[in-house]
Amino acid sequence: MTAAVEREILRVTDLRTYFPVRSRGLLPRVVGQVKAVDGISLSLNTGETLGLVGESGSGKTTAARSILRLIKPTGGQIELDGTQIANLSQAQLRPIRRKAQMIFQDPYNALNPRHTVGGIISAPFRIQGVEPPGGVKAAVQELMERVGLNPEHYNRYPNEFSGGQRQRIGVARAIALRPKLIVCDEPVSALDVSIQAQILNLLKDLQEEYEIAYLFVAHDLAVVRQISHRVAVMYLGHIVETAPRKTIYSAPLHPYTHSLLSAVPVPDPRIQLTRERIVLQGDVPSPIDPPSGCVFRTRCFQAQPRCASEVPPLVEVAPDHLVACHFPITVDEVAARARAGQIEVPAAEAPVAPVEAPHFVEPGPPHA
Amino acid sequence: MINAEEMAGRAEPSPERPFLSIENLAVSFNTEDGVVRALDGVSLSLEKGRTLAVVGESGSGKSVTAQAIMGLVRGMGGHVSGQIWLDGQELTRLQSEEIQALRGSEMAMIFQDPMSSLHPFYRIGDQIVEAILAHRKVGRAAARKETLEMLKHVGIPAAERRIDAYPHQLSGGMRQRVMIGMALINSPQLLIADEPTTALDVTVQAQILELISALKDEFGTTVILITHDLGIVADVADDVAVMYGGRLVEVGQTSIIYDQPEMPYTLGLLSSIPRMDRELPKRLDPIRGNPPSPINLPAGCVFQPRCNYSDRVPGGACLSVRPELLPTSPNHLVRCHLPAEERRAISEDVRRILAGAPK
Numbered sequence: 001m002t003a004a005v006e007r008e009i010l011r012v013t014d015l016r017t018y019f020p021v022r023s024r025g026l027l028p029r030v031v032g033q034v035k036a037v038d039g040i041s042l043s044l045n046t047g048e049t050l051g052l053v054g055e056s057g058s059g060k061t062t063a064a065r066s067i068l069r070l071i072k073p074t075g076g077q078i079e080l081d082g083t084q085i086a087n088l089s090q091a092q093l094r095p096i097r098r099k100a101q102m103i104f105q106d107p108y109n110a111l112n113p114r115h116t117v118g119g120i121i122s123a124p125f126r127i128q129g130v131e132p133p134g135g136v137k138a139a140v141q142e143l144m145e146r147v148g149l150n151p152e153h154y155n156r157y158p159n160e161f162s163g164g165q166r167q168r169i170g171v172a173r174a175i176a177l178r179p180k181l182i183v184c185d186e187p188v189s190a191l192d193v194s195i196q197a198q199i200l201n202l203l204k205d206l207q208e209e210y211e212i213a214y215l216f217v218a219h220d221l222a223v224v225r226q227i228s229h230r231v232a233v234m235y236l237g238h239i240v241e242t243a244p245r246k247t248i249y250s251a252p253l254h255p256y257t258h259s260l261l262s263a264v265p266v267p268d269p270r271i272q273l274t275r276e277r278i279v280l281q282g283d284v285p286s287p288i289d290p291p292s293g294c295v296f297r298t299r300c301f302q303a304q305p306r307c308a309s310e311v312p313p314l315v316e317v318a319p320d321h322l323v324a325c326h327f328p329i330t331v332d333e334v335a336a337r338a339r340a341g342q343i344e345v346p347a348a349e350a351p352v353a354p355v356e357a358p359h360f361v362e363p364g365p366p367h368a
Numbered sequence: 369m370i371n372a373e374e375m376a377g378r379a380e381p382s383p384e385r386p387f388l389s390i391e392n393l394a395v396s397f398n399t400e401d402g403v404v405r406a407l408d409g410v411s412l413s414l415e416k417g418r419t420l421a422v423v424g425e426s427g428s429g430k431s432v433t434a435q436a437i438m439g440l441v442r443g444m445g446g447h448v449s450g451q452i453w454l455d456g457q458e459l460t461r462l463q464s465e466e467i468q469a470l471r472g473s474e475m476a477m478i479f480q481d482p483m484s485s486l487h488p489f490y491r492i493g494d495q496i497v498e499a500i501l502a503h504r505k506v507g508r509a510a511a512r513k514e515t516l517e518m519l520k521h522v523g524i525p526a527a528e529r530r531i532d533a534y535p536h537q538l539s540g541g542m543r544q545r546v547m548i549g550m551a552l553i554n555s556p557q558l559l560i561a562d563e564p565t566t567a568l569d570v571t572v573q574a575q576i577l578e579l580i581s582a583l584k585d586e587f588g589t590t591v592i593l594i595t596h597d598l599g600i601v602a603d604v605a606d607d608v609a610v611m612y613g614g615r616l617v618e619v620g621q622t623s624i625i626y627d628q629p630e631m632p633y634t635l636g637l638l639s640s641i642p643r644m645d646r647e648l649p650k651r652l653d654p655i656r657g658n659p660p661s662p663i664n665l666p667a668g669c670v671f672q673p674r675c676n677y678s679d680r681v682p683g684g685a686c687l688s689v690r691p692e693l694l695p696t697s698p699n700h701l702v703r704c705h706l707p708a709e710e711r712r713a714i715s716e717d718v719r720r721i722l723a724g725a726p727k
Binding site: 246264279 | 542570571575596598599600602623639642647
């Protein structure tokens, strides 16, 4: 094996997570499936950050939780540090869990309000039966110091801390066992901008120090650019484009990536004045009944008849740059078309009648 | 747009008062933990047809400013002092029925969460009809026709059917459109949007921002946009008011705030945000520490505990003297003890680093 392969910490192949849709009534039947994640593949090396971006309903959070086996995937393989974990039982998973941890979006709900900070951060040691040299309390206080908390606050409760400090508690808990992978699900989106920057810096420092790999799930494209080495863009359960950071932001090829980037306002009025915005029509289609062929075609300015019949495969167009599109388009071509006023997105064939809200069963195991 | 005298709250009421003029507004709440001074000495004015962005972090007082204008603070148990003039009328002294008559007709507000202004029990069309009938003497049929027009106007597809939908049957972006339609149905002079797109995806946010701009151009509505997103500010605002610790710390035209910011807090905000459109240095340069508690504000400058430059002010004034909001150049006010030349030099340094120069 080559050195590069040895450094790989996570490899996900054709991961699928479907949720059953059940009819209402006394004896619910399964009447369909929400294909929240529909065949994604990705890999991650030690010390690397992969940003997973997409809008709500794209399946990015379900993908992240499936990778950590918080949700049982329907199919596909997950290889974590050399072990296949997709089909392990909960008991078999327990020793594996020290290798992979998670940081959650909402620091207010991710911490038990009745436990002290010391109790929260030491939980991983207790659960895994690890006795750190020098004792648990010393180890926890060292962790608190490392993430920028006052170690004297060991016996305080979460409600005595601000949002940013609570997220630091979450970070300390996640790094307690020196995991190789941390899945971060929107870790800074609930924080004020000055605090957000502090946490991003902290995550970067910890990564350099401990060679942690981050799977960084977020909707904020600026935050993702700041922290990621590579970025994968999800839409309706699929990865539509993945590339190194600079490429995805300066030379994207998928029409959806173009639309997404153009929609984010830039904090500079002069630049903002000159930017062309591709306004997508309508909403993301229902994952219960996704469009045939390419899932993005109903909102795509590049769509052609072929897109309805043929699913575009994710193909490598340049080293590390993969695109799933029959008609990829460069930044210059998009700009030229925008100048000519030819970026017309067909009106979405939205379901006209209000959709009866389906009865979801989640996030339980789909096979139960 | 800004008259320094009025900004400082010294001007006598004059017939040429701008469309919206807030003078020395203070809001406080009594709580179990002590008095929360949510707003203190806020003075600003806005000309008709312009868009003012109010930026700040949580607890800065930006939402309370909006609630005070809408006359909602007393109902929340708050104490208001100072004056708010809207189109020649003073709002803080009005009776609750009088301000209720203005709400929804002269001025309207949209919120981050559309479900806070839509009742889950009633069809969206009926709710908008209700808003018309509450303020105008028109027939129900005419009101319904107008409602349908408005739903089409704000971009609801198949509006003929959706007019009879319940809020839960619509997507988040669609509900936001309904709420905007309801806010605009009586052609208000002033529209206050409190984080209108924070809960939405970027592509939907783009749709809603385009909609607000288009409607603003069409109806000549004056807009106050409350947001923490400096990208949205750059996109839609004419003027910017930066708030911190319940007071305005920097006010100016949008181009000035982005090109020549002078208040260390504004500089800190700009240094804290990651950029989607360019590669930044590996580490951001955030403001240190946390925002102050509104119960226990620092003496002197409220930003002093997080400010990197207060040691440059002679005599330690930042620790003891509250700075005033003063003009520094035309259409630009700053609340800071630093001498103007010093502020400009600091600003230039920070902006050079932001533009990619090494430290």
